[in-house]
Amino acid sequence: MIPFTAFAEVVAYAAGAALLVGAAGVAALYALRGRSITVLLAVVSAATVLATVAGIAAITLKMLISDHDRSVALTVTAIGGLVGLGVSLLLGHRLIGGTRSLLTSVRAAGETGRFGPPERRLPAELTELGAELSAAYERLDAARARERALETSRRELVAWVSHDLRTPLAGLRAMAEALEDEVVADEVTVRQYHAQIRAETDRLTAMVDDLFELSRIHAGALRLSRQRVGLSDLVSETVAGTEPLARAKGVRLRGEADGVLPVEVDAAELGRALRNLVVNAIRHTPEDGGVEIVAGAEEGMAYVAVSDACGGIPDEDLPRLFDVAFRGEAARTPGGGAGLGLAIARGIVEAHAGEIGVSNAGAGCRFVVRLPLGV
Known part of the structure; x- marks a missing residue:
């Protein structure tokens, strides 16, 4: 059984070498933070391999083993690291392909207004992101439809109200001019005109009240006293x-x-x-x-x-x-x-x-x- 002091010394040497390589890896990741996922994964894989190699080298030097044994250990570690680097590059390539597929779908949605998830199979996180994007575009499409319907309603409202205001106003003007010019002088007709003017005024007042109420509803300013x-x-x-x-x-x-x-x-x-x-x-x-x-x-x-x-x-x-x-x-x-x-x-x-x-x-x-x- 290895003595505790020797074990602690091995751990210290391995940890020191790994920390040095890890610090260099973190610095490299920070410097390359704007690069593609493939490059970042390669840096992570390389830092892992180098940290392992550095630790083994430090330990073997401390343990004073033969050059042959040291070479074997470092070679096995390097081969494992190369395999890990290759797997990282393949994973990065897959992630890049998935993100590019999503980007293509988003660009196409900008032209068509509809988002279609990529046909290729994506990692779970990217699949979830695609589903959220699809739901977001559906909500956006529904909001646009509501906006178009509201705009259509506004145009119809302006047209209808203009018509409904013009007709009674024209009648009010005609009756007012007839009374003013004394074209109508008999008492019965005068009372009739006054009654019609009052009725049309009440109708216009009710219309204005409706417009005010509707504007409060559409503006979200309707305050309820429940x-x-x-x-x-x-x-x-x-x-x-x-x-x-x-x-x-x-x-x-x-x-x-x-x-x-x-x-x-x-x-x-x-x-x-x-x-x-x-x-x-x-x-x-x-x-x-x-x-x-x-x-x-x-x-x-x-x-x-x-x-x-x-x-x-x-x-x-x-x-x-x-x-x-x-x-x-x-x-x-x-x-x-x-x-x-x-x-x-x-x-x-x-x-x-x-x-x-x-x-x-x-x-x-x-x-x-x-x-x-x-x-």
Whole structure:
């Protein structure tokens, strides 16, 4: 058994030689830090071999073994080091090939907008990186699609609002000029013009309010004052607020809620969303038709369903019904304002972490709002 002092001396010599070579290797890695992975792996392999050779040389000199034995030991170590260097170069070549394949895919994605992972088999880390890049490009593509849809909606909004503002403003100007020039002088006509001016002013005010609300929603500036309320109370208030419009139109309006359903919502904002849905349903339901509001709970969510008798909506229009300024076929446009009511309703519901959807059902459409139940 080797004496402890001799063993400690061997360790000291080997460690000293290895540390010197290791320090030189670290310095080389720092100097070549901008080079390819193959070069860096070659430096690591060479440092490992040289550290081993230096340690063996130091030990054999200290142990005073024969030149023949020393040569054999150093030769075996050098051969092993060369094999290790070759393996490192092959590994570096594989890594370089994988990274270049990823780089080619990324460059191609810059032209096509879609990222396709390389067909060659990559190391696990590069495969994971490729999957993350693919997911990132998919998210970016979805964001671009949303941006294009939003820009389209903005252009449509400008066009529709310009039209809807121009028509009442032209009427207001004509009536104001007629009154100013005393073209209209009889008392009955004057009162009629005043009433029309008031009605058009109210309509324009409501349109401006809708635009302001929509701008707050799109800017993320909609601040909700949540409180615990019963969904049945919201349904009752919605029915009471829209009953005069339904009566004037000759539409039957009915609302019911299944028990006490607590929800944490901004009662004013959610009430506005529900009124928009009901007003939309009443406007597009023919005389002597019916509009029904039903509230309940299913699958852990509260829901409010508004059903009308509008005759249905073409399937191709359903996905765009909540878009800004979208009106669809002409049969659904009378009295529809700037087409902002449904867009505002969607924005308010989504701000409450809820969902809103529409489908054709029975003699018309069924709008459904889903909200988390209050705990």
